[in-house]
């Protein structure tokens with residue numbers, strides 16, 4: 657890491673701590689040539705999650721689309737939208753942690769169903785009855801709308 661003041665290539669780390677949000681490590685560095693100090697941050701690289709659809713195409717994981725599907729499935733069920741958002745965040749985290757950046761749409765549907773089952777039985781049945789027979793979430797969401 658080059659010193660931003662004199663361009664010298666060698667520095668030493670004088671302090672290293674996790675940031676308040678726990679999502680980065682902040683390091684204070686001191687240039688071995690001019691002794692000036694500067695700060696660097698180290699963060700985990702966020703990998704984009706991709707969904708492999710049944711027709712073979714791949715598209716980026718879309719939180720909004722999944723949330724819309726869940727909102728429809730839980731209509732009139734008194735499930736707060738925050739719970740649905742938390743469910744999606746949980747799935748995202750599980751995929752990121754397993755280093756599984758490409759997920760099959762069916763696998764994604766199963767992950768949703770497992771959690772929905774604990775959250776609300778009716779929503780689970782709505783989601784399950786329709787989801788299983790569909791190619792992807794687009795088709796699924798429009799079908800659910802027709803049911804209402």
Ligand SMILES: [Zn+2]
Pocket residue numbers: 659660661662663664687688689690691692
């Ligand atoms: Zn320097």
